[in-house]
Amino acid sequence: MLPEIITPIPGPQSLALAARLAKHECQSVTFMSPDFPIFWEKAQGCNIWDVDGNRFLDFTSAFGVTGLGHSPPNVLAALKNQADSLIHGMGDVHPTELKVALCEKISEITFERWQAGSAKTLLGNTGFEAVEAALKTSLLATGKAGIITFDHAYHGLGYGTLAAGAMERFRLPFADQLADFGHSLPFPDCHCDAGDPQQACSDTCQQQLSSLDAQLRATIAESPIGAILIEPIQGRGGKVVPPKAFLPMLRRICDETGTLLIFDEILTGLNRCGTLFACDASATIPDLICLGKSLASGLPLSACVGSAELMDRAWPASEGEAIHTTTHLGNPPACAMALAALDLHSDxxxxxxxxxxxxxxxxxxxxxxxxxxxxxxxxxxxxxxxxxxxxxxxxxxxxxxxxxxxxxxxxxxxxxxxxxxxxxxxxxxxxxxxxxxxxxxxxxxxxxxxxxx
Ligand SMILES: Cc1ncc(COP(=O)(O)O)c(C=O)c1O
The missing domain is CATH 3.90.1150.10 (Aspartate Aminotransferase, domain 1)
Incomplete structure (x- = not known):
């Protein structure tokens, strides 16, 4: 539905809430100005209603979470149904059947579909946790701490992801507490990609790739690099699509040097880019894929997914205490919503x-x-x-x-x-x-x- 605006924006209720919030929320969080923000009350499909009764049209999918729309009916039904039976579990001690089904489903749509064996998953809550689980997996599997990332990447704001590679404005205030294992290289920008997958790349793209090939190989030769971590299309970096041959080139370099390839598909995954995962467009299979945002279509849920072979090689069996977990791991309503959402995504x-x-x-x-x-x-x-x-x-x-x-x-x-x-x-x-x-x-x-x- 088109927007319907019935008050000045922000409306009086939003302004009153902003004044209250400013008193008690850390001032670094919500941007406040006379024009901003509006306070949301409800949402449906592509629309959001604020506390003043104005109807908005969402061109953000609320940070890329609601590709299926706000509260898609089957996901909402799964949430309501689950809320009646079990809201919180003990994910890494006494799990639920939902966690079994979700790990199976994630395996089916990733490494089984890619015919690269089955997958094993480490569930988390937010996106950066999935990326940090991938960083840990890389260290355990290769024994090498180094990570190659790309300029203007965004992998979230935890200390692991900030250290691996992050935009300066997020990293610098905390630099004194960050470990030094990230190596950032330029992300190639495909100027000839107008969305047509048949169109061949220009010489400029080829030159960018040859230069990067050399830089990647030199970095791997000079430092103990466990993995290359990359968004297949840069999101917050400005929706930058790399040349078509870039991901296959990364795959080749990783295979030849024993380096892991981690795709952060937290934003690009689950049909956002017109294929189930963005990497499907170039048929490039990663060693680890990170999912989040739209995974549960509205509740916080993320996943670090690798082939069963890699995950079993990297991680020891639990001896009674998981060495990587969180209190809410495998949260039952989030798992139920993810299963309902993944049913839709699989079509x-x-x-x-x-x-x-x-x-x-x-x-x-x-x-x-x-x-x-x-x-x-x-x-x-x-x-x-x-x-x-x-x-x-x-x-x-x-x-x-x-x-x-x-x-x-x-x-x-x-x-x-x-x-x-x-x-x-x-x-x-x-x-x-x-x-x-x-x-x-x-x-x-x-x-x-x-x-x-
Ligand atoms: C590509 C990518 N990775 C990781 C993250 C971090 O996710 P979260 O904010 O849920 O920690 C984001 C968030 O925007 C993202 O776009």
């Missing part, structure tokens, strides 16, 4: 739907044809569009200005990339043409209203 029609809506959204944004719109980046419904100054430079202020402006028009949007000038287009998979056109019209009006436009 190949969903990936097809994402690809079609992605093509349509690209066409609609391209048709805006405004000089301050730059490249459209990304794949599937993980897209971004650059906002530029009149001189063609990244325009951070105009981009964040749109986030505030569009909120008043009933759109929930976010911006990212190192220059802060990429508008993020990450809607639920069911986004309609009318809703996309509303977004595009709002963007066009905004761009036209900018000084000098």
């Amino acid at each position: 190949p029609k969903l990936a097809e739907q994402v690809r079609q809506r992605s093509d349509l959204l690209r066409q609609i944004i391209t048709a805006i044809d405004h000089p301050r719109l730059g490249r459209i980046r990304g794949r599937g419904l993980l897209l971004g569009v650059e906002i530029l100054t009149n001189n063609g430079q990244p325009d951070r202020d105009a981009t964040s200005g749109f986030v505030v402006h569009s909120l008043k028009k009933g759109l929930i949007t976010l911006a990212d990339s190192p220059a802060g000038n990429v508008l993020s287009l990450v809607p639920p998979f069911d986004i309609s043409e009318e809703e996309m056109r509303y977004f595009a019209d709002t963007l066009q009006e905004y761009l036209t209203s900018l000084p000098g436009s």
Whole structure:
């Protein structure tokens, strides 16, 4: 449904709640300004209602969690059903049947489907925990502490993930408490990828790859590197798609040097990029894959998944106390929701739907044809569009200005990339043409209203 705005934004109830929150929440968490935030009350499908009764259209899937929409009916039914019987368990001591079924299902959609044996899973709660479980697995399996990551990567904000490699603004305030095992290399940006998988890459892409091939091999030769950790498409880094041959090249280098390949598919996974996992587009199989965000379609749940062979080689059998676990591991409602969500994700029609809506959204944004719109980046419904100054430079202020402006028009949007000038287009998979056109019209009006436009 299109937005319906009935009060000034933020409305009076949101403003009152902001004043209360500012008194008692750590001030580093919620950004507060006279224009921001609104307080959410309920959500359904692509829509969010705030405490003032305004209806918004969600172009963020709430950080990429609600690809299936907010509260999809079968997931909601699974949650309600589970809430009646068992809300909290003792995941690593006395497990539930749900945990059995979920680990089986994750194996079925990953390493069994890739015909690379079966999988074993370490469940967690949030995304960074899954990545940190992968870092631990890498050390245990290879005996080598080093990790190669990529500039502008985002793997979450735990100390392990910050140390492995993170944007400076997240890492620097805590640098004195971080171990030194990360090696960051440039992430290649495929300028010729307009979303067409048949299109061959340009010479510029090939040059980036040869240079990176050399840098990767040199880093592995010089330091004890256990794994390469990468987002197959950079998300918060600005929806950056690498050249098509990049992931297969990483696979080759890892095979030749005995290095593990870890795909962080916390954002890109589960059909977000138009294939079940982003790595499926280049048929590249990782040694470990990290899942989170949309896994349970709304409750915190994450997974570090590896082949049974690797996981058994890396991790010792429990001798009564798990050496890696959390209190809420295998939380029953989260597992029940994940099973219901994965049932939907397993239908190949969903990936097809994402690809079609992605093509349509690209066409609609391209048709805006405004000089301050730059490249459209990304794949599937993980897209971004650059906002530029009149001189063609990244325009951070105009981009964040749109986030505030569009909120008043009933759109929930976010911006990212190192220059802060990429508008993020990450809607639920069911986004309609009318809703996309509303977004595009709002963007066009905004761009036209900018000084000098
Ligand atoms: C690719 C990727 N990895 C890891 C994370 C961290 O997940 P969480 O915030 O649940 O810890 C994120 C979050 O945005 C992400 O996009």
